[in-house]
Amino acid sequence: MPKNRQKAKSKSPNPSTRNNKSNSRSQQDMKEAPGDSMAVSSSLNTLHVNPSTPITSRPQSRMPYENGEEDLELNLLHEDERREARRGAEELNFDSTGDVEKRPISSKDKRAMVLLCVLYLIQGVPLGLALGSVPFLLKDHLSYSQLATFALSSYPYSLKLLWSPIVDSVFLPSIGRRKSWIIPMQLVVGTLMLYISLNVQRLMDNPGSYVYELTFIFTSLVFISATQDIAVDGWALTLLSHENLSYASTCQTIGLNTGYFASFTVFLALNSVEFTEKWGIPHLTLSAYLKFWSIVCYLVTFWLLFFKKEDKEPATEADMSIMGVYKTIWSICKLKHIQSLVIMHIFAKLGFAANDAASSLKMVEKGFKREDLALAVLIDFPFQIFGGYLAANWSRGNYPLRPWVIAFWPRLGFALISTLIVYWFPTPPISQGFFMFLIVHTVFSSFSSTVQFVGISAFHTRVSDPLIGGTYMTLLNTFTNLGGTWPKWFILKGVDAFSVATCKGNKAGTEISVQASECVSDIGKSMCRDIGGECVTETDGYYLVSAACLAFGVAFLILYIIPTARKLQELPASVWRVRLS
Template sequence: MRTNTPREPMAVTSSLNSIHISPRTPRTPRPNMGDEDEDDVELSLLNEEERNRSGQDFQDDVSTVSEPEDVSKRPISAKDKRGMVLLCVLYLLQGIPLGLALGSVPFLLKEHLSYSQLAVFALSSYPYSLKLLWSPIVDSLFFKSFGRRKSWIVPMQLIVGSLMLYISLNVQRLMLDPANNVGELTTIFTMLVMFSATQDIAVDGWALTLLSQDCLSYASTCQTIGLNTGFFASFTVFLAFNSEAFAQKWGVPHLTLSGYLRFWSIVCYLVTVWLIFFKKEDKEPITEADMSIKAVYKTIWTICQLRHVQLLIIVHLFAKIGFAANDAATGLKLVEKGFKREDLALVVLIDFPFQIMGGWLAAKWSRGDRPLRPWIYAFWPRLVFALIAALIVYWFPHPPISMGFFVLMVVHTVLSSFASTVQFVGISAFHTRVSDPLIGGTYMTLLNTFTNMGGTWPKYFVLKGIDLFSVATCEVPKAGIDVLARECISDHGKALCKEIGGTCVTKSDGYYIVSAICLAFGVIFLVAFIIPTSRKLQKLPTSVWRVKM
């Protein structure tokens, strides 16, 4: 059991520029709670003083725990600045494999695989959303002399670097015939994402102690900058420089997947060596509960039993269905329609600085007693832009595309990703605010797991659904030939059609049906559940998110 020295609770502020998190308060045992309502159950997690305070109006709660204004104006110390740089670098190294698995590799495989096969490869992104299953192990087992977080970050980065080196040495064999290597490709990238996710657990926990309390909210901004930079380096920059047409047009060297992977494997090794010899981790107070994996799993279960946490989990699991089809398939459809990969990469590359700016603006907009307000508002533009994306695919002009249409693509991408960034930073800041630092990265990972899962689990069904609802036949130009291939959805059907000299013609594209289903669900769920639930959750005082270890 943890023991806390009696003291006044830390002040809590909803400002993203200065977030203080109250310490966990032990729960006073109560003999019988069977006849009490759910609110009384939650209030039993607080001490007497906090229960009295929680009974007041929510607005009084906010004013009671708000921090003095001058705290948010304190200058950032040199130690915090170094910590922010380190966090950005560590999150950057996580974004590199994620950008490959979720971004560029599916585009490279699209020419050779069906949407159903791409759905299988999409399973490689699942470990990042399931890291909660082993986060207690990361949080509880470590070498005290080496550092609680470095004990996991160092080996994970070495493994990730080695896996990227392995892929670089075998990329020609794997990509030459990807249809017969889908299993191996999925396995390798699943391992790559899994070890990156394990590193993310340790980095999330380190962020809660690496930065001072006054600068704690900047952890989500560092995550946004680092992950986005790594993701776009592996997605947009790589796709552009990987295109021979782009290299010839702009006179830049042609970048191969093998060379790109070798470069980042070396960077992983160099950063790891620096961490080993030049970065000393501050000692954290270790208690018996910290060392017990069972205790951490029990704490996760206790957290999940809180009614407001359960509501937040439901919100996360279904919040992204509305734009799931857009996120999973629109880019692939544009390339299929004739939009060049290097042009798509250039569009997203132009969007990158706006993503960074969106992160800073979202941090400012999340200030006050309604931190989830920008996250809620951003749902509407994301749904609208998902609808516009489907219309762009439907009315996509025959190549080459005009400059006006290219500008439309840029504007649409910038605005859509800006809304996405606002949501990402807003919900990450909210998680940082309510997470208990005494459990390290486990609390953050618990909440982030369901956020990531909400965007990951629909992808498989979206890609499968496109093939399921699509109708395509094989047309042979020569009259009198018996058509052997009656459909051109499966790889077998496409192969038969090619053998008889036919052409696959799509009669009905399942992309539009799946998009309509996702958008309809997204609007209904947003109005009926997400908005009222989120407004209720953001009014709760920080203390009710604490549980007894």
Template sequence: MSTTSPADPPRRRKKNNKSKRNTPATSDDDAMSRHNPRGTSTSLESIAIQPRTPKTPLTSHRVNGWTPGDGDATDEVEMSLLGEEERRQAADGLSIEEEQEYLSQGEKRPMSTKDKRALGLLIVLYLIQGFPLGLALGSLPFLLREHLSYSQLAIFSLASYPYSLKLLWSPIVDSLFFPSIGRRKSWIIPMQLIIGTLMFAISLNAEEFMNNPSEHIYSLSAAWTALVTLSATQDIAVDGWALTLLSQENLPYASTCQTIGLNTGYFASFTVFLALNSESFSQRWGIPRLYLGTYMQFCAVMSFAVTIWLLFVKEDKETEGEDLSIKSVYGTMWNICKLKHVQVLCLLHLFAKIGWAASDAATQLKMVEKGLGREDLAIAVLIDFPFQMFAGWVAGRWSRGDKPLRPWMIAFWPRLLLALAATLTVYWFPTPPISIGFFTLLIVQTVLGSFAGTVQFGGISAFHTRIADPVVGGTYMTLLATFTNLGGTWPRYFVLKGVDMFTIATCQIKEQGLTVKAAECVSDHGKAACTELGGECVTERDGYYIVSAICLVLGMVSVIFHMIPTARKLQAVPPAKWRVS
């Protein structure tokens, strides 16, 4: 490995040190987001894919307090029809506003073959990420629920944390590489090889792990934590490569590639796999059942195949002066964190999702426990997907203007009401088989919850884009995205632990007149063990409703007295107050 020379991250520095652009070093997703299945209680809901901060043209008039010639900034305008000098001559005599508008105009050139290939490459690379993430954050919690208690599921839920914490090691990925291989391929190739190897190794004993997960809970958690960490590291490198793979005018398509690739892989591992893995689904349609080991071997082969293909893809060498140093990036992050308004916003993010934390973490697990088929859940998620796309478009239009946090604040109320409705749905869940009318109600709740979540995400993303210092936009956006993701990730462990802690369940053996308090009665495996003893599990108090009530009350109080008042104050803060320097 080689370290690069210091630079001011995440912007690119040219030899003459005059022209500076806002070039993000990495971009969080953070996944799994906005177009992620928020209606499903998977922890991918907390992984949001943040929009990249575009490179900002610097025009010939004063911008944010500096003018051309004031040190390290100079004129830099994107042109498409005329040359730079010709366009400036044509703009002579116009006002500053008219000149800026004129210079920003030009013919929209067709996408080059190089960019089209780059888009295909990015989609495939993001697809590889989606395979392990869809399993770790989507399918496995539902499969493990049949054998584990909620406390044990809480341990497995820790596997989702690395994707929300990748900012901590992203400067290392940006700074260390083999020049002979390429800055990004130096990380992507080994990460994908290790991901494929690890998934193949797990697949050899997948059925044993899934049949007796309680005996292997720590091994399972460690293995999937490693997979998510590797996927997060690959994501950092792919995000950075996207900034140089695509031309300037097509750079916004990078987030589109991330959405398409990541969500396709995620849905294949979650929605499609859950349906094909269901025994009742395979019997109904007369198709072979897809086992976890077989699917993981398929994912491993895909990872190896893409890695071999990547060996023949040439990575353009970075120009001189574009190197980043680890120390400078961490220094920039620290300077951002010292800003008072950033500290308030990050604290707001950490507790913004507490109101529906129980609903996201445990509601659909409870529904499956009460008889909802996994294939029915997969259908609900599949129906929800196009509505998420529409919600993203609505959120984008609604977040325009000087009040981008307005949809974020308004969406608090439907999300809290839907969390309450989900709790009541679990309470009144009918005995299977489920009627078409009740299943339709579940789909409506899923769609509405996802729609509200996507609208809220659009508002907060627009606000991040507005306040991020363009000089350090990539680091700024990634930092804010990290706290946004953590707000949905950290409560999950405590919610699942709380469900077991507040639950009182007993195994009543009627023939012998015994009543035994058994914590394992909260899992399907424990209930089956009680049945084998001639008893019956009776839940005297379900901790899910207590945890859900606590979250709803905390959410309601915080929204009224803290979230909305604080958001209004932050929204009124001038953009200059958010600048690092």
């Protein structure tokens, strides 16, 4: 980094058009703004200066704002960097309402978006297995409590903040700040999937005996994918131009959803013997599927290593300090508006947590075929992609959180409908009309979920300090993911805990009745049949848990989310910056 820095005091009431004083050196390179012959056309709030990569603490970079005035520090860049800064400032034109003028996406940004989609795709494949298809395959053999244990494998993706400073701070300059992590992580992902493919028969034939081994293996897989995600999130901030940063969340939506649905929807359909025989297509085993994606991981990693060059980034001793990044995280967490945002994220998804964790499992339990469920989600896939594109555009205005907040109402409504569907689920085989109703419900429900995902990701991208982008983005995304992950264990445990079922049967002409919690699971029902009985569910804990979640979701939305979101999106970009020492 250049050692010389230039200070300027902002006097303009509009944070996006602050005037920055300039010394003699910068006057020669910066364009004069109207009304002030010594002003640059944009401040650091809107100016994208390369390198704007996630960097740890920088002792000279302070952005205090006291008594309504904000002190900004502008680097004295090298000649090429100043030219890039000037070009970035000229491209950020504002209309009368203060919105950034939307320009066509450049070919460079398009190539970057394709790369990001591929990298996020590799993340989505193991997530689709751990969160989607494998729990469905295990449902016939495990209770909800055992499924709750396996659900712990998804937690690393929501706790990646704990090791993100290491990813941000340690790297090999000869390889690149992001490639230093992406390459080895993808190699490990490919190797783990290859290992599972070679042992899948032993693990899946009797999963009740290997539930902890399965949990450990998939936890490791998700942990490595989460580490790769930290590096990819940071790289997205430099691969895309400033005015197209909102499309980073679109790339994430497309890539993650494609990988997730390939491992969930497509795999479940092709893994079903009935589905493949009906349509005359080859049957796909879990072992073959894992081997295929391990080869894909190896090929993409090979291409990154030898054919994709990452732009070099200047590094200082501060950049290499892991403790510096942890201090930065603490500095961010001490911001009052960040604390409000964290509280909102932690509890925002609790309203539809029961629907996300248990509704599909309950429908399968009531006779809905896994391949039919997969087909419904497959039809929904293109709508998810289209929804991600629309949400990215909706989130580019002055109120980026508005689509996210509005989408809460339909998402809560569809969660209620899901609960009613489970309650009134017809005896199989289901009619074609009911199946079409399920498809329409799935499409609209997932569309509202996609709008929320892209909307909040776009907001995070907008407010993240570019000097510490990877750390900032990971912090915000961590709490978003954690809000959807932490309730899952409690939801599945609660379904078993609040359920009351009895195994009733006749033995030697005498009617017997045995109450057992395991009677609510498929394995428990099988044990009941073995003794000549039949499970009778008197109270299903799913409905109690779902009702409690929905009631909390509505109350929290009205009392906290809506007023807090309004305040947060009205804050200027400058207040999201941190004072680094």
